[in-house]
Amino acid sequence: MSQGMIYNIQRMSIHDGPGLRTTVFLKGCPLRCLWCSNPESQKTTPQMLYFEAQCTGCGTCKDVCPNDAVIPLGEKFGRDTAKCTDCGLCAESCPTKAREMSGRLMTVEEVMKEVQKDSLFYENSGGGVTFGGGEPTAGGQFFLDMLEAVHNEGFHVTVDTCGFCPAERFDKTIELADLFLFDCKHMDPEQHKKLTGQDNAIILRNMRAALSSGKQVRIRMPLMPNMNDSEENIAAMAEFFKEFDRNEIEIMPCHAFGKSKYLALGKSLPEVSQYTPEQLKVVLERFARHGLNPVIV
Numbered sequence: 001m002s003q004g005m006i007y008n009i010q011r012m013s014i015h016d017g018p019g020l021r022t023t024v025f026l027k028g029c030p031l032r033c034l035w036c037s038n039p040e041s042q043k044t045t046p047q048m049l050y051f052e053a054q055c056t057g058c059g060t061c062k063d064v065c066p067n068d069a070v071i072p073l074g075e076k077f078g079r080d081t082a083k084c085t086d087c088g089l090c091a092e093s094c095p096t097k098a099r100e101m102s103g104r105l106m107t108v109e110e111v112m113k114e115v116q117k118d119s120l121f122y123e124n125s126g127g128g129v130t131f132g133g134g135e136p137t138a139g140g141q142f143f144l145d146m147l148e149a150v151h152n153e154g155f156h157v158t159v160d161t162c163g164f165c166p167a168e169r170f171d172k173t174i175e176l177a178d179l180f181l182f183d184c185k186h187m188d189p190e191q192h193k194k195l196t197g198q199d200n201a202i203i204l205r206n207m208r209a210a211l212s213s214g215k216q217v218r219i220r221m222p223l224m225p226n227m228n229d230s231e232e233n234i235a236a237m238a239e240f241f242k243e244f245d246r247n248e249i250e251i252m253p254c255h256a257f258g259k260s261k262y263l264a265l266g267k268s269l270p271e272v273s274q275y276t277p278e279q280l281k282v283v284l285e286r287f288a289r290h291g292l293n294p295v296i297v
């Protein structure tokens, strides 16, 4: 049975597709979006997060760290990221959960056991299971095995994806999924690479495949001030989706919900700004001018 890295399984989720859902978050992503609100989801290996606000300075972590990576931080204890190996020993002994590990290897069977716990709610609410991340498709064979197991149980399957995935794996995903929450981050290959680390050729190929498949696709766009909200980019999106007779785009205006996790990982904060209501209104009018119907989610 294949296994993969999971960083969260969220039960009773209402934002990741129809009805009540269990969302399985896979760790690992081939992109590095400048604004990503889940920085702990990008690496495929387990990581230790240190939340300073919850630290009481008891010093237990200093005693257990084998790498001398726990260092004084005022009256508290932080970590030296250069020395920390993410071994997790400090998280096991921290009494306040100021230190937490993100990422655990799980088998398909273990994931299914969690998913089954909510199966009654799926039936009653029209819900099911959502795979998110990170980039769920980056889980490879483990991801496909989970998809197949959930599909074979007759549960509704949603995949929250950036679409960066080898074509063959994505086509198998299309066979097993019922709904895609499919991100469209930028239409221009070079800009896409600048903002996410990869160009969008395979993403657009997979988007076309999903939109032609007869499966449900909700097109989503993380809207980032001065990064992907230009008239030119919105016009290019309108042109692309016209071919599929699609004009509804779910908009996610830039937020900073991931801030505490960047700090907890010892990473610098993303250099992105948020819209004022007036600025957002101006940008949304650009969509309307090109025949698109933006819906904020």
Ligand SMILES: C[S@@+](CC[C@H](N)C(=O)[O-])C[C@H]1O[C@@H](n2cnc3c(N)ncnc32)[C@H](O)[C@@H]1O
Binding pocket: 029, 035, 036, 037, 038, 132, 133, 134, 135, 136, 160, 161, 162, 163, 182, 183, 220, 221, 222, 223, 252, 253, 254, 255, 256, 257
């Ligand atoms: C964390 S991603 C996981 C799925 C997949 N990797 C993707 O990017 O589509 C889930 C959603 O959050 C959105 N998102 C990430 N960071 C965001 C931010 N700072 N503001 C608004 N939306 C954001 C992504 O665009 C995506 O639609």
Ligand code: SF4
Binding pocket: 054, 055, 056, 057, 058, 059, 060, 061, 062, 076, 077, 093, 094, 095, 096, 097, 098, 099
């Ligand atoms: S064990 Fe936890 S609460 Fe105690 S000093 Fe370390 S991080 Fe802070």
Ligand code: SF4
Binding pocket: 048, 064, 065, 066, 067, 068, 069, 070, 079, 083, 084, 085, 086, 087, 088, 089, 090, 091
């Ligand atoms: S995760 Fe391991 S290496 Fe890093 S600070 Fe904690 S105990 Fe030390």
Ligand code: SF4
Binding pocket: 029, 030, 031, 032, 033, 036, 037, 038, 041, 042, 133, 134, 135, 162
């Ligand atoms: S594709 Fe999704 S998970 Fe990956 S970096 Fe971008 S927003 Fe984060």
